[in-house]
Amino acid sequence: MKEFLRTKGFKMTPQRELIFRSFFELGEHVSVDELYDKVREIDKSVGYSTVWRNLKLICKVGLAIEVNLGDGITRYDRVTKIPHGHLYCMNCKKLEEFSVEQIVGLLAETAGNYKFAPENFKIEIQGYCVDCKADNKVNIDKASVTAENVTEMKQ
Amino acid sequence: MKEFLRTKGFKMTPQRELIFRSFFELGEHVSVDELYDKVREIDKSVGYSTVWRNLKLICKVGLAIEVNLGDGITRYDRVTKIPHGHLYCMNCKKLEEFSVEQIVGLLAETAGNYKFAPENFKIEIQGYCVDCKADNKVNIDKASVTAENVTEMKQ
DNA sequence: GTAGGTGCAAACCGTTTGCACACAC
DNA sequence: GTGTGTGCAAACGGTTTGCACCTAC
Numbered sequence A, B: 001m002k003e004f005l006r007t008k009g010f011k012m013t014p015q016r017e018l019i020f021r022s023f024f025e026l027g028e029h030v031s032v033d034e035l036y037d038k039v040r041e042i043d044k045s046v047g048y049s050t051v052w053r054n055l056k057l058i059c060k061v062g063l064a065i066e067v068n069l070g071d072g073i074t075r076y077d078r079v080t081k082i083p084h085g086h087l088y089c090m091n092c093k094k095l096e097e098f099s100v101e102q103i104v105g106l107l108a109e110t111a112g113n114y115k116f117a118p119e120n121f122k123i124e125i126q127g128y129c130v131d132c133k134a135d136n137k138v139n140i141d142k143a144s145v146t147a148e149n150v151t152e153m154k155q
Numbered sequence C: 001g002t003a004g005g006t007g008c009a010a011a012c013c014g015t016t017t018g019c020a021c022a023c024a025c
Numbered sequence D: 001g002t003g004t005g006t007g008c009a010a011a012c013g014g015t016t017t018g019c020a021c022c023t024a025c
Helices: A002-006 A014-025 A034-042 A047-061 A103-113 A128-136 A147-154 B001-007 B014-025 B032-042 B048-061 B101-113 B128-134 B147-154
Strands: A064-068 A074-078 A084-089 A095-099 A119-127 B064-068 B074-079 B084-090 B095-099 B117-128
Touching: A014 A034, A014 A047, A014 A074, A034 A047, A047 A064, A047 A074, A084 B101, A103 A119, A103 B084, A103 B101, A103 B117, A119 B101, B014 B032, B014 B048, B014 B074, B032 B048, B048 B064, B048 B074, B101 B117
Parallel strands: A084 A119, B084 B117
Antiparallel strands: A064 A074, A084 A095, A119 B117, B064 B074, B084 B095
16 A cells, blocks of 8 residues: 555555545545544544545545535545446435446447547436335425426527 | 416516526536626626525526536536436536436436436546547546455555 | 645635515515 | 515635645655
């Protein structure tokens, strides 16, 4: 690990090691605050910006990517061989994963058609999970909007 | 349009009409600032928060959805019959669209398997476009990371 | 010794809100 | 008249940065 960072031109420090280790111990979709809390459990002296900067570094060296669910909190996903999509419940904020092998294949093909060099794929389904839907907790006051409505409205 | 809003319990005002109209005149991926500027071209008296609140309203009534490319700026896409994905160049920030009919079919199926009620699908490919790739403008200092590296690093 | 790393506090910036006034209905 | 909408300015919260000190190499 130390070697790995060295080859990228970064030094290893106790804080950095602790932060990296904590990050990989936490599951998926880690937020800065979660990581900060976990790090502070072990070493209260580590600063918030250090955690932040190292989380960015983890992304920079390609070990994680940012995940943005639109709720204002940036999460970080470990990069693994297996890409996955997210099911995001807009009510309870729960996050489930699903595999996207087939889809990624299609997307890679699409990117190729555009001569685009893909670095990563984001596949998210926003909606409501079984529980929230069943509990009728959801306040869906959406319009039944169609393309016709929109066109009509543009007049 | 006025009718449409009335049925949702909202009033029509000159500002609101101007904002809605401007939004639909602008293309895709409209940011608050872009919309604000466009609105102010016509009426300097409209406030920023009014634009903001109405943009939220447009989403609330189902005429647009938020698009988050991870660059800190929230954009808004008109809802149309045809869903589309985004090719986002991490270098020049250019955004291209591609059709995703086939993929959405797969995603809807997936959601069904999870008994999940999808509201919208986000499909994004981040990477580098032809131009940026060709110009070699891109400063890619990413690691060649594999799942093995990650595992190894967790020790 | 030197360049990069850390911790703190303050700045930043997109987003949200409280409030007083205005206006659609 | 009433309740929603507006405009302003200030608050908020996640993110970033300047700076002085520290430490890996």
